Amino acid sequence: MNTPPDLDSDGVRFNWNSLPVTRSELSNLAMPIGCLFTPLHNPDIPRLHTPLVLCTGCNATLNPMCAIDLVRRLWRCCLCCLENTFPLSHTSRLDVGAVPPEVQPGSSTVEYVLDRPPSCPPAYLYVIDTTLELLELAALKRTVLESVKLLPRGSLVGLVTYDKVVQVHQLGGFPATVCIAGDIKGYDTGRIQRILGIVGNRTRLWDHSQRYLSSTSEPFLSAVERLQTSKWESKIGERPLRATGTALAVTTALVSGIFRDFCAHVMLFSGGPATYGPGTVVPPSKASTLRSHSSIEKSDAKRYKSAYDFYASLLEGSTSISYSIFAGSYDQVGVYEMRRLCNDTGGAMVINDSFTTELFRQSFLAWISHIIQETIPGVSHVISTHLDATLEIFASSGLKVTGIIGHCRSLKEPGSCVHDEQVGKGLTRRWKMAAISPRHTYAVFFHVDSGHKPAPRELHFQFKTTYMHLGKMRVRVTTFTRPTSNMVDLVHGFDQEAAIVLLARLAVDRLERSFYDTFASLVQWLDATTIKLCKTFGTYTRGHPETFALGPTFTLFPQFVYHLRRSPFLQVFNSSPDVTAFYHHTLLRANAYDACVMVQPSLVAYSAVAEPSPVVLDETSLQPDQVLFLDAFFYVVIWYGSTAAQWRDAELDMADFSHVHRMFEGPKVEAAALLANRFPLPRYVMTDAGKSQARFLTCKLNPSGREGGIYGLVLTDGVSLYGYMREVTRLVVG
Structure with missing residues (x-):
């Protein structure tokens, strides 16, 4: 993939790296201007222990794009062009002619460590479903006990368990638990807080007197070890009574009212759907089925809304x-109904078949430690998840932000750079991220005002990210610029990888924010966008499809759209709403590279007579004497051709057939390296040609053998890439 030069230092990647300035250019874009921004992308940046120098006009921060006048001790803001006086903290450096560090070359991204008193330590609350079977609960307890050792030093921990009744554990207090009925109709946050005895605590600063949270792990570990399965027996033909909604409501009331300036991470471990109390997704009777995509689209899912x-x-x-x-x-378990809890706060979402699987254990511990390894014990401790973050955006005059699509919430703060049209979470210049990490990437969208005369040669952006790190607040300021079409042609500034990721996020956001958009209508919208883009930037003679051609910066875009149409983000056949919510959640936090792999998986061929090489995602790549390695992000596949499988089963001598053994070991080494750095951990599939699990590979391949109405190696009713491009070309030139 082509990587813009500023991605390594600033974590920014635009779809249009040349910004339009005329009305006709704006109307022909086919998709909005946007960028993928990873605030904590680069850890190796300058860190300053001085106060921020702010513009008195727009409140932007001093940066390398600002003009400096050392004689008059003034600096001109690159965003609003207002002259400002340097503060006294910079006077000593200016006296000797030294340039402030924040305006030196290479300081496009700097981080300020604020000198503020330490705030309350972060809290981690475990909300555990006790209706699990005995083996499931035992495995979950072992994983939870193991995870506590990986929490940041000094963190607070709490425990809430639930079945039909919610129990808030008093760690070291008496009685051991405070019980709240699962059916809490008529209970508001204030009443729950009165039951817990924390009314009025929200005005207090943090201290060690709180009995529901512990700064030492021993009381928590003892409480977890004592956990037992639910004593409420389920009737024959009925699901366990599970008050998931009540448990989350009680935990939220506990955290929101326990202390002032308190931030926490709530972790829900659920073994089934909510069947009791508010938030119920299905009745206890097994005669009632859980909602499906079809029932939701037809408004037949009575409990969904x-x-x-x-x-x-x-x-x-x-x-x-x-x-x-x-x-x-x-x-x-009802993840589809609960998805906003994760999508709006920056939390994780992981779906497994069982808590007894090693896949769950490694995924959860990897999320806690943020170092994915095959063996978690003895892992080095690195804190990379931060809490209580905000993102504030500043922009040049004539440039307005329309919104963000990602794991954040709008703070509804207006400003001069806010556009009145909303994309994603808009109508604000500040957003809240309750949790943020280097894995979080946000899609930011902009609108360029075409009424400025004369049109600017370049436009400036500044992203200011404030977050808590080890009890102290840090502010990371990223400032960058992009030329307009007066300087660089739009065609040459198009980044097709960033464009397809932004387009995928736009599609998912439309599904997440509307109860009326269907998956079929979104596929039609994608096709219309592709056709408009090809009409505007392609070259062709009207009525002659053979003359159609796209420039090098657009060549792969229709191919990406083809694979996006077939991806699990838009194709939900044989997929549950919970799994779809998981796919969407993962896309909404992924960077450009990971998201491109989700849309169009990578395929590498290993041969006994040649070096490993990427091959096209097509059924013609299925060769009998090769081993294929597919990375589809959510799962990886090692596929053995029929001949290669026979060689493997023959257990050929290593000395005589070293080249064959290298062919077998290469994909395994690649898979191990991939699994060590990915969250959530993908499913690992090894299969042979013709076996049932080969479908994980063949469903991603282009069915080129279908041309002429003949089925090839891949049996599908879907259109081939060639057929799709033929139809797009016909509509473009027709």
Whole structure:
């Protein structure tokens, strides 16, 4: 993939690296101007222990794009062009003619460590479903006990368990738990806080007197070890009574009212759907089935809307709580209804078949430690998840932000750089991220005002990210510029990888924010966008399809759209709403590289007579004497051709057939390296040609053999890439 030069230092990647300035250019773009921004992308940046120098006009921060006048001790803001006086803290450096560090070359991204008193330490609350079977609960307890050792030093921990009744554990207090009925109709946050005895605590500063949270692990470990499966027996033909919604409501009330300036991460471990109390997604009777995509689109899922609204209402309790959901069940658990808890706060979402699997253990511990390794014990400790973050955006005059698509919440703060049209979470210049890490990437969209005379040669952007790190606040300021079409032609500034990722996020956001957009209508919207882009930037003679051609910066875009149409983000056949929510959640935080792999997987061929090489994602790549390695992000596949499988089963001598053994070992080494650095951990599949699990590979391949109405190696009713491009070309030139 082509990587713009500023990505390594600033974590910014635009779809249009040359910005339009005329009305006709803006109308022909076919997709909005946007960028992918990873705030904590680069750890090796200058860190300053001085106060921020702010513009008195627009409140932007001093940066290398600002003009400096050392004689008059003034600096001109690159965003609003206002002259400002340097503060006294910079006077000593200016006296000797030294340039302030924040304006030196290479300081496009700097981080300020603020000299503020330490705030309350972060808290991690475990919300555990006790309706699990005995083996499931035992495995989950072992993983939870193991995870506590990986938490940041000095963190607070708390425990909430639930079945039909929610139990808030008093760590070291008496009684051991405070019980709240699962059916809490009529209970508001204030009433829950009165039951817990924390009314009025929100005005208090943090201290060690709180009995529900412990700064030492011993009381928490003892409480987890004592956990037992639910004593409420399920009737024959009924699901366990599971008050998931009540448990989350109680935990939210606890965290939001326990202390002032308190931030926490809530981790839900659910073994099945909510069947009792608010947030119920299915009745206890097994005769009632869980909702499907079809029932939701037809408005036949009677409990979906009320459950979705209930879980969304929990976000109103506090902006400093992040939620993560870990599901361990062969059935759905209601993640689709709860998805906003994760998507709006920066939490994680992981779906597994069982808590007993090694895949769950490694995924959860990797999320806690943020170092994915095959053996977690003895892992070096690195803290890379930060809490209580905000992102503030500043822009040049005539440049307005329309919104963000990613794991954040709008703070609804207006400003001169805010556009009145909304894309994603818009109508604001500040957003809240309850949790943020180097894995979080945000899609930011802009609108360029075409009314400026004369048109500018370049436009400036500044992103200011404030977050808490080890009890102290840090501010990371990223400032960059982009030329306009007066300087660089639009065609040469197009980044097709960034464009397809932004387009995928736009599609997912439309599904997440609307109850009326269907998957089929979004596919039509994608096709219309592709056709408009090809019409504008392609070259062709009208009525002659053979003359159609795209420039090198656009060549791969229709191919990306073809694979996006077939991706699990838009194709939900044989996929549950919970799994779709998981796919969407992962896309909404992924960087450009990972998201491109999700849309169009990579395929590498290993041969006994040649070096490993990438091959096209086509059924013609299925060769009998090769081993293929597919990276589809959510799963990886090692596929053995029929001849290669025979060589493997023959256990050929290593000395005589070293080249064959290298062919077999190469994909395994590649898979191990990939699994060591990915979250969530992908499913690992090894299969042979013709076996049932070969479908994980063949479903991603272009069915080129279907041309002429004949089925090839891949049996599918879907259109081939050639057929898709032929139809797009016909509509473009027709």
